[in-house]
Amino acid sequence: MSGGNSSKNKARSSKRQEGWEEAGGEFYQELYPGGEQELFENLQRADAAKLATLLPSKQARNTTTVKRGRSQNERRQSTFARNTQSRDIHLSMLPDLSENLSNEERSWEEIMQIKAMPVPMAQKRELKARLQNATKLRLQGFEQLQWRQRKVWHRFRTRLAEVLGKLELWQSPMRVIEGKFGTGVVCYFLFLRWLLFLNIAISMFIVLFLILPNTLLKENCEDCESLDYNSTLCCPERSGNVTSNNVVLDLIQGTGWMEGTLLFYGVYSDKIFEYSLPNLWGAEMVYNMPLAYILVPIAWALLSLVAIVKTGAKGFKERLVENEGQFYLYCNLVFGGWDFCVHNAKSAKIKHKALFNEIKGCLQEERYKEEKQSRTREGTILLHLRRVVINIFVLVILVVSGVVIYMTFNFSTSSLYEYTENLPTLRPNDSFADTLVSYKDDNTDNQIRSTLLQFLPYVCIVVLNLFVPEIFGYLITYESYKPRHVILITLLRTVLLRLASFVVLLSQVYMQTSGLLDSGDHAVRLECWETFVGQQFYKLILTDFAVQFIMTFFLNFPRAFLGRHSNSRCLKTIGTQNFYLPKHVLDIVYIQTIIWMGAFFCPFLPIIGTIFYFFLFYIKKFNCLINCTPSPIVYRASKSKSLFMSVLLVGFVMSIAPVAYSIAEMSPSLNCGPYKSYGTVWYFVITTFNLFPPVVREVVFLMGTSTFAVPAFAIALFFLYYYWAVATANRHMVAVLRNQLVLEGHDKQFLLNRLSAFIRQHQKRCERRNRASFADDDSSVRQGS
Incomplete structure (x- = not known):
């Protein structure tokens, strides 16, 4: 054995000092063994323990163990470590008899x-x-x-x-879209299907606990002949007879005979229904309709929140796993960036171009970092000044958009009241919608003009949502942001635009529902403002659906046709359309926000949204497969999921806030709805809570006191600290396992290198042996001759 050779020991010590190498941000210390002669002798004797001690992973552990015990008794501790190491190695090399x-x-x-x-x-x-x-x-x-x-x-x-x-619904179209556009785009259609199923679940709550009980248990309509005021929903049958000649327009506007249907808030009863079940020994049962009407929105809101958080958590987990390899970005793009679901030659070329653009974008980020480091102070000041000016211009655009919506709404309202200024009085049997669309000359032209005026604010909102983001996309090219931040900032500005349009719309609706609708010397009071609010959301969702349909089939399709079949470069440029994923995501999130916000005032809105999403899938599918080409931006599935759920969560919070305010602060209508006898909807909740048993009330009140809140807060902090400690330990374990994987990989490389050296040495020995035997044979032949 060559272990006692001093020259080899010096060689080992020199290699032990310069054996540090870098492996992807992780470091390890590799101790190379002695010469190939020593390895050959170990392999010949089949000394497994000696061979195992030569592995890099074993050397790193042994070195760590020796360093830890060097402070007190270096020789004794290192000997104990070597003995323990040897015993562990022998145990690890024993055959596992349990395998058989x-x-x-x-x-x-x-x-x-x-x-x-x-x-x-x-x-x-x-x-x-x-x-x-x-x-x-x-x-x-x-x-x-x-x-x-x-x-x-x-x-x-x-x-x-x-x-x-x-x-599974739409399985075959999903495969076609996934094959031509990849997994990122198909995630959008999966998200649309997810929203469809969510609205089906919400609709089931509404049908089972609101629509069916109100239909089956409601008593006959009271007589309205004695009323001398404009009750919107006192007698739906009478209102339906009055407006029977405007069936189509009422269907589009949600007015007239539709006010007397279960579509809107005002029809639902404020009574507690009592009924008996003969099969249960005549047991008397009660159904509190006002309580059900407030509990159902709370139930579907919690269901939506849980579904969003649960689905978003999966996307964030997948995204965190992808971000683990951020140090190997180019390797991941080259070796793992291809989407094997693509089976079309043309789509494959587009995918190649998309990967090229992604790598180019990464290189642009690197170039951006270098330019940022080498940027002078004057250049930095000019860049920030340019960004400030553009952001101010964006704010101006947002303000102008809000002003345009405000002026459009006022123009629509004032124009509608010009037709009613000469009406003599309000008739007892007329609803507010009948009064609103009555004219001096009751003819078709005036009715169509009135319908257009009523839809004018919503058409304005949809048009702004379509064209203003294009301006944002043009302006952001002059701000020199990172390619990764361009999409995020564009999304943020578009969300602010949608939010601004919602704020202006809700403020206008609030101004109309909080008091008198004044127009010059004329004034009309809303007898059921909740139904009026529901009509606004009903018209808004119908307008958005109509615009989506018209834009896809009557604008984008002719553009795509001209772009494909024309030789003009200008027409090809105009006709080329990319499937820009963030824009389409904001479209369906906008619709879902309308559904959440208006479901309290128009309970049928989730059912309408379900039908809308069903047809919207085919509209978007046509737009994707026929009108558009794949976007040059690569959308990963995990990033898409987390992006969708983040934007949807913002829409959920934005939609719940005004509904919660109307429940807590605004006074219900006195002539319609389940809460016409209460000052606020929340006051009804408090009154109902006071009817609970004293034990339940005391428990709830106890939960609101400091006696319960302080310990609960302390326990919550304890659990947060516990989960934080577990997460820290898991991260440490991940780092340890990553180091172990690095060392195991070098163990493989080490063994392969040594095995190849052994094979080469063995081949050389065989060659020398063959030469010696050939020389002996040749000499014997010569001696014989």
């Missing part, structure tokens, strides 16, 4: 794990056949019964998942 004693359950679990292995299908089949043909121990008694039940349940779940997968 697996039972049926363990073999079945191993077969199930083969499906998730990243190996070719032929290798999976080989592994499965090997496990099935291996000798297994049979389970006995209760263990065998338990294993069989588990196996049957797993098989049932697998078959059920297969059946549900085949019955």
Whole structure:
């Protein structure tokens, strides 16, 4: 053995000092063994323990152990570490006898794990056949019964998942879109389908607990002949007869006969229904309709929040996993950036271009960093000044958009009241909508003009939402932001535009519903302002659907047709349309925000939204596959999910805030709705709460006192600290495992290098041996001759 050779010891010590290498931000210390002669001797003797001590991972552990024990008793501690190391190595090198004693359950679990292995299908089949043909121990008694039940349940779940997968909605179109545009765009359509199912769940709450009870248990309508004021919803039958000649216009506007339907707030009763069930010994049952009307919105709001958080958490987890490899960005793009769902040659070329643009964008970020570092003070001041000017201009655009919506709304209102200024009096049987659309000359032209005026503010909002983001996209090119920040800032500005339009619309509606609608010397009071608010959201969602339909089939489709079949460069430039994902996401988030905000005043709105999303899928599919080409920006699935849910959460908060204010502060209408006998909706909640048993009230009041709040806060902090500690420990364990993977990889490289050296040395020995034998044979032949 060459262990006692001093020259080799010096060589080892020199290599031990200069053996630090960098591996992806992680460092390890590699100790190379002695010469190849020593390795050859170890392999010949099959000394596994000696060979294992030469691995880089073992050397790193041994060096760490020696350093930790050097402060007190260096020689004794290092010897103990080496003895322990040796015993661990011998134990690790022993054969695992339990491998040949697996039972049926363990073999079945191993077969199930083969499906998730990243190996070719032929290798999976080989592994499965090997496990099935291996000798297994049979389970006995209760263990065998338990294993069989588990196996049957797993098989049932697998078959059920297969059946549900085949019955999945829009499965075939999703595959077509995924094949041509990749996983990022198909995530948008999955998000649209997710919103469809969410609205179906919300609609089920509304149908089961509001619409059906109010339809089945409601009493006959009271007589309205004695009323001398304009009650919007006192007698729906009478209102329907009066406006029977305007069926189509009322259907579009939500006025007239539609006010007397379950579409709006004012129809729902304020009574507590009592009924008996003969099959239950005549038990008297009650159904509190006002309580149900406030609990159902709370239920679907909580359902929506939980669904958003749960779905968004999955996307953020996937995004965190992707961000772990940010130090290997270009390697991930080159080796892992291809979307294998693409099966079209043209789409493959576009995907190549998209990856090229992504790499170019990353290089632009690097160039941006270099330019930022080398930028002079004057250049920095000019850049910030330019950004400030552009942001001021963006704010001006937002303010102008709000002013345009405000002026359009005022113009629409004043123009509508010009037709009613000469009306003599308000008739007892007329609803507010009848008064609003009455004219001196009751003819079709005036009715159509009135309809256009009523829809004018909503058309203005939709048009601004379509064209103002294009201006934002043009302005941001002069601000020199990072490519990654361009999309985020554009999204932020577009969201602010949608928010500004909502604020102006809600403020105008609030001004009309909080008092008198004044127009010169004329004044009309809203008898059911909740129904009026519901009509505004009803018209807004219809307008958005109509604009989406018109833009897709009557504007974008002719553009795409001209761009494809024309030789003019100008027409090709105008006709080329990219599927810009953030814009389409904001479109459906905008619709969902309208649904959440208006569902309290128009309970049928989630049902209308479900129908709207169903047809919107086909509209967007046509727009994606026929009108548009894939965007040059690469959208990853995990980033898309987290982006969608973040924007949707903002829309949810924005929609719940005004509804909560109307419930807590605004006075309900005195002539319609479930809360016409109360000062506010929240006052009804308090009154109902006071009817609860004293024990329940005391418990709730106790939860609001400091006696309960302080300990609860302390316990919450304790749990937060606990989960923070667990997360820190998990991050540390991830770092340790990452280091171990690095060392294991170098162990493989080390063994392969040494094995190749051993093979080369063995080949040289064989060659020398063959030469010697050939020389002996040649000499013997010569001697014989």
